[in-house]
Amino acid sequence: MTLPTGEQIAIAHGDQRVVVAEVGATLRTYVTGGVPVIEGFAADERATGGRGQVLFPWPNRLGEGEWEFSGRRGRPQLDSSQPATANHGVIRWRPFHIDSINQNRCSLSLLLHPSPAYPFLVSLEVAYHLGSLGLTVTSTITNRDEVPIPVGLGFHPYLAVTTPTIEGAEILVPANAYLGVTPEMLPNGEILPVSGGLRDFRSLRSVSGHEIDTTFTELERDDKGLATVVVRDARGGEVELSVDRNFPYILVYTGDQLEKGRRRTGIAVEPMTCPPDALRSGKDVVVLEPGQRWAGSWRVRRRA
Numbered sequence: 001m002t003l004p005t006g007e008q009i010a011i012a013h014g015d016q017r018v019v020v021a022e023v024g025a026t027l028r029t030y031v032t033g034g035v036p037v038i039e040g041f042a043a044d045e046r047a048t049g050g051r052g053q054v055l056f057p058w059p060n061r062l063g064e065g066e067w068e069f070s071g072r073r074g075r076p077q078l079d080s081s082q083p084a085t086a087n088h089g090v091i092r093w094r095p096f097h098i099d100s101i102n103q104n105r106c107s108l109s110l111l112l113h114p115s116p117a118y119p120f121l122v123s124l125e126v127a128y129h130l131g132s133l134g135l136t137v138t139s140t141i142t143n144r145d146e147v148p149i150p151v152g153l154g155f156h157p158y159l160a161v162t163t164p165t166i167e168g169a170e171i172l173v174p175a176n177a178y179l180g181v182t183p184e185m186l187p188n189g190e191i192l193p194v195s196g197g198l199r200d201f202r203s204l205r206s207v208s209g210h211e212i213d214t215t216f217t218e219l220e221r222d223d224k225g226l227a228t229v230v231v232r233d234a235r236g237g238e239v240e241l242s243v244d245r246n247f248p249y250i251l252v253y254t255g256d257q258l259e260k261g262r263r264r265t266g267i268a269v270e271p272m273t274c275p276p277d278a279l280r281s282g283k284d285v286v287v288l289e290p291g292q293r294w295a296g297s298w299r300v301r302r303r304a
Helices: none
Strands: 008-013 016-021 026-032 060-062 068-069 072-075 086-087 097-101 105-112 122-131 136-145 150-151 157-158 170-172 177-183 187-193 213-219 227-232 238-243 251-252 264-274 285-290 293-302
Touching: 008 097, 008 105, 008 122, 016 122, 016 136, 026 136, 026 293, 136 285, 157 238, 187 213, 227 251, 227 264, 238 264, 285 293
Parallel strands: none
Antiparallel strands: 008 016, 016 026, 060 086, 068 072, 097 105, 105 122, 122 136, 136 293, 150 285, 157 264, 170 227, 177 187, 177 213, 213 251, 227 238, 238 293, 251 264
16 A cells, blocks of 8 residues: 555654655654654654655745846745745655665655756755654755756644543743844844744643744853743653754744644654745845755754
8 A cells, every 4th residue: 555655664663763755855753761852743644734844945835926046037826825925835745756764763754856846956865863862863955957956945744642631731942143034924124022022932831821923032052052832731741952054044833823633742853954035035045056065953852
């Protein structure tokens, strides 16, 4: 039987288990000692709500209308009517080539050909590696075109809790600022301080009663350059997600608009190289010259 997300790639290290799906190079499941680290989905399902997906060549929302770069014009196909935006790029439903599978590591890649939505030739490799620090995800983007290209990359894991919902859970987001948005949930150009406000999660704070769908930035980092988000559920279970300096934005989403049965059951913590609508605004897009490569990593693990 052919599964909705294609071939299923299993890797393991100690009591950690990960399954990556061929379609979209999607992180379908990750458990430690039988306890979920991310809120995944079943093998006979397809991803909903962006669950575990790779977001490329733009993360989050892209507004309607044409955009231009290197003399070429793109017009994304809108897949959301309220608001009218194109969400999370164009590769989420495409099968990747499976390059390698080892006991605790796998690598998948995709050559993305020019299209009306994204008129450039680019390749993306995504490698998943399990070890003592948890799951590390490393991405490599290569410009295969003859002109400079703009790219944005993101990921959409939902961090799992060991309770039925996220009520009673706490979150720490090491960010000093967040992006103001329009009614279409696109950045309005404002970078606002979190200090003392409802979006100040610089120390562990309850998410009960909070609907969060916010892009955070100005991240505080450790001496290794990592910024770490922590989710602690009501039973004391703790999951952390860390991003390197190539991911200056993190979107946090409490899933309040998801389908019944998935609403507020996990917290999406989304590493992003750029803010929403970046291909149109040009804000912090990664620009690659012909043949140039870019690489960035993030990791996730359960601490208790």
